[in-house]
Amino acid sequence: MKKLVTLLLAATLGLAAAQTTLTYATWDATREKADRKLIAAFEAANPGIKVKYNLVPWDTYWQKASAMVAGGVTFDVMWMDLDNFPFYASQGALEPIPLDAAEKAKYPAQSLAPYLIGDGSQTYGLPLGPQAVCVFINRALFKERGVPIPTTGWTWDQMLSAAQKLTFSKGGKRYWGINGSDLQPDLEYGMSFYYTFGGKGIIQKTANGYTPNLEATFRQTAQRLYDLIYKYKVSPTANDTPQAAYQLFQAGQLGIYVEGTWMTGVWAETPGLDWAFAPFPTLKAGEPPRPLYSAHALVIPKASKQKSAALTFARWITTSPQAGKILAENGLLPTQPDPYEKLFLNALKGRNGEVIFQQLKTSEIRFSNLRTVSNLPEVLNALNADLNLAWTGNLPLDKAIDKANTDMGALLKESKELKY
Amino acid sequence: MNRRLSPIQGVLVAVLGLGGLLIVLPFLWMVFTAFKTPDDAYAWPPTLLPKVWIAGNFKKLFELIPFGQMFWNSLWTSAVIASFNILLGAPAAYAFARLRFPGKSLWFNSHLLSMVVPWQITLIPTFLLVRWFGWVDSFAALIVPSLTSGYAVFMLYQFFRSLPRSLEESVLMDGGSWGTALRYIALPLSSGAVAAVWMLSFLGNWSSFVWPSIVLNSPEKMVLPVGLLALQNHFAINVPVLMAGSALAVLPTIVAYLFVQRYLTDAALSSGMKG
Numbered sequence: 001m002k003k004l005v006t007l008l009l010a011a012t013l014g015l016a017a018a019q020t021t022l023t024y025a026t027w028d029a030t031r032e033k034a035d036r037k038l039i040a041a042f043e044a045a046n047p048g049i050k051v052k053y054n055l056v057p058w059d060t061y062w063q064k065a066s067a068m069v070a071g072g073v074t075f076d077v078m079w080m081d082l083d084n085f086p087f088y089a090s091q092g093a094l095e096p097i098p099l100d101a102a103e104k105a106k107y108p109a110q111s112l113a114p115y116l117i118g119d120g121s122q123t124y125g126l127p128l129g130p131q132a133v134c135v136f137i138n139r140a141l142f143k144e145r146g147v148p149i150p151t152t153g154w155t156w157d158q159m160l161s162a163a164q165k166l167t168f169s170k171g172g173k174r175y176w177g178i179n180g181s182d183l184q185p186d187l188e189y190g191m192s193f194y195y196t197f198g199g200k201g202i203i204q205k206t207a208n209g210y211t212p213n214l215e216a217t218f219r220q221t222a223q224r225l226y227d228l229i230y231k232y233k234v235s236p237t238a239n240d241t242p243q244a245a246y247q248l249f250q251a252g253q254l255g256i257y258v259e260g261t262w263m264t265g266v267w268a269e270t271p272g273l274d275w276a277f278a279p280f281p282t283l284k285a286g287e288p289p290r291p292l293y294s295a296h297a298l299v300i301p302k303a304s305k306q307k308s309a310a311l312t313f314a315r316w317i318t319t320s321p322q323a324g325k326i327l328a329e330n331g332l333l334p335t336q337p338d339p340y341e342k343l344f345l346n347a348l349k350g351r352n353g354e355v356i357f358q359q360l361k362t363s364e365i366r367f368s369n370l371r372t373v374s375n376l377p378e379v380l381n382a383l384n385a386d387l388n389l390a391w392t393g394n395l396p397l398d399k400a401i402d403k404a405n406t407d408m409g410a411l412l413k414e415s416k417e418l419k420y
Numbered sequence: 421m422n423r424r425l426s427p428i429q430g431v432l433v434a435v436l437g438l439g440g441l442l443i444v445l446p447f448l449w450m451v452f453t454a455f456k457t458p459d460d461a462y463a464w465p466p467t468l469l470p471k472v473w474i475a476g477n478f479k480k481l482f483e484l485i486p487f488g489q490m491f492w493n494s495l496w497t498s499a500v501i502a503s504f505n506i507l508l509g510a511p512a513a514y515a516f517a518r519l520r521f522p523g524k525s526l527w528f529n530s531h532l533l534s535m536v537v538p539w540q541i542t543l544i545p546t547f548l549l550v551r552w553f554g555w556v557d558s559f560a561a562l563i564v565p566s567l568t569s570g571y572a573v574f575m576l577y578q579f580f581r582s583l584p585r586s587l588e589e590s591v592l593m594d595g596g597s598w599g600t601a602l603r604y605i606a607l608p609l610s611s612g613a614v615a616a617v618w619m620l621s622f623l624g625n626w627s628s629f630v631w632p633s634i635v636l637n638s639p640e641k642m643v644l645p646v647g648l649l650a651l652q653n654h655f656a657i658n659v660p661v662l663m664a665g666s667a668l669a670v671l672p673t674i675v676a677y678l679f680v681q682r683y684l685t686d687a688a689l690s691s692g693m694k695g
Contacts, residue, residue, distance in 0.1 A: 029650060053639075059649070060646070064634050068547075070548075071544070173463065173465070241464040243462055248464065251464065266655075272459065
């Protein structure tokens with residue numbers, strides 16, 4: 001009996017010792033179902049590791065992250081975005097991730113590059129699937145107004161013409177063509193037009209540091225986007241409605257909505273909405289669009305007590321075929337999307353998802369080459385605040401851009417190269 | 421009895437009625453939106469009543485977050501904290517109001533200081549302390565730092581000071597202690613103030629967001645305000661589901677108010693100060 005008890009105790013202790021529990025934190029509620037499926041599949045494939053899912057809303061995610069990092073108690077695997085990555089990396093809060101050449105090859109080079117530090121030998125984040133800026137259309141509204149459904153080679157002029165036809169009033173309701181208020185060219189949606197129209201980047205590196213580059217392409221793009229609101233009046237302003245553009249789109253009162261692939265989960269809440277992806281418009285038919293995409297990553301905080309298991313989990317989510325399949329089946333793009341195209345298209349059947357794969361071939365990551373500018377957030381805030389004066393009708397656009405040029409220039413003079 | 425209103429009274433009733441409606445309207449809006457579909461809720465111009473009444477948002481609420489567990493967590497932790505604020509705050513306030521002791525002014529001012537220092541300043545030090553105790557992701561982290569409240573001490577101190585000393589002096593002359601005077605004279609006479617402080621503390625903790633969001637991680641320990649925010653993602657909020665959660669979340673505050681309402685409205689009568 002004594003032996004049996006001892007054996008049972010030893011077995012229990014052994015099991016307890018072999019079991020590792022990881023904490024995994026994300027801010028993205030749109031993929032909660034997929035994340036839970038990923039965790040279940042990972043736990044089945046790795047019986048010694050349990051993963052605890054933590055959904056932290058975006059607004060508190062970074063507050064919590066900074067308090068936890070300062071306090072030395074963190075989640076084991078965390079979502080990271082490129083705007084916040086420099087701060088955490090430069091504070092030494094992240095664990096370097098060992099990746100040999102073969103493992104690096106499993107990641108898209110463009111998405112991995114911003115998370116490589118120094119000479120590129122050290123990796124501090126494993127990129128998740130691309131979250132691409134894209135164009136949604138309300139097909140029912142297009143059909144009702146006799147507007148042709150966009151096909152490959154859709155141009156800006158065609159989009160503008162469609163937006164004009166989609167702006168009308170009926171039954172006491174106002175319908176709008178496009179969400180121009182969200183298309184300030186410093187934000188990723190407006191900036192996607194800037195890159196597509198030939199922009200090279202709004203900050204350039206010189207021999208003496210960095211300078212603003214709000215050149216002709218930027219000004220022309222800003223003017224085109226601004227005219228959607230103030231010249232053509234095909235976009236609602238805050239005076240027209242307090243509803244956010246995605247709400248108007250869900251209510252069926254917005255024809256064209258420029259946002260990101262992550263909204264597909266939101267559209268599922270309104271089953272009657274006849275939405276589809278549309279090609280990102282270019283200036284001339286046949287030109288490749290260059291909309292932006294976000295490359296969030298999984299990072300392992302230095303304070304994690306389960307680094308080895310955390311690494312296993314982060315690698316599994318970002319590179320395993322099983323994880324790729326689960327994500328694509330849930331209408332999400334895995335880290336390497338191409339092998340899972342069919343599954344993704346099947347999950348979003350009839351929504352013209354092919355255009356996302358087409359545009360990803362020429363897409364860009366915003367400011368991926370500027371992550372070492374020490375005061376980049378302040379510079380971008382200044383640009384945002386100045387352009388917002390124009391977007392809210394408080395300053396002529398050309399004056400707002402001149403002001404932004406001056407403000408950004410002054411801040412960039414003070415910037416330093418961020419050392420990791 | 422003449423029931424006719426004078427013109428001035430009529431205007432006053434109309435103005436007050438309008439004011440009352442303005443206060444009630446957002447609550448009605450919340451409740452009606454909880455029964456709308458998203459496209460109905462987001463339509464512009466808006467309508468107060470749903471086109472089609474649906475109860476699915478409440479079902480979805482319970483599917484998306486462990487609402488019942490979060491509701492219970494918020495309820496009992498808020499009640500415990502509010503009760504301890506009274507239990508620990510009342511003797512301190514009474515001592516400040518009635519006793520003389522060395523450093524009294526320093527101690528009292530330190531309580532006042534805790535009210536004026538912004539919470540952002542104490543956030544990380546408190547987190548470090550909680551972490552040192554090993555309380556991260558536990559209810560102790562949520563409750564212990566809030567057990568005492570400078571605000572409760574200050575409010576009760578103000579009220580105790582306004583009580584006539586003669587009532588307590590009679591207890592002391594009969595051989596009673598300051599503790600007896602507090603328990604049998606000061607506290608019963610201050611039931612309105614105690615109820616108000618308890619209620620305010622309960623409401624403050626019921627809606628507390630930042631601290632729980634930092635010290636708690638596990639969904640099974642999470643409180644309602646943080647849980648409700650999890651209904652929104654970075655770019656969009658499902659407003660009808662959020663309104664369903666909010667409509668349920670205000671219920672305890674209404675019930676708590678109904679319980680202490682009598683004490684609040686009778687505060688002046690029960691203070692022993694009536695003419």
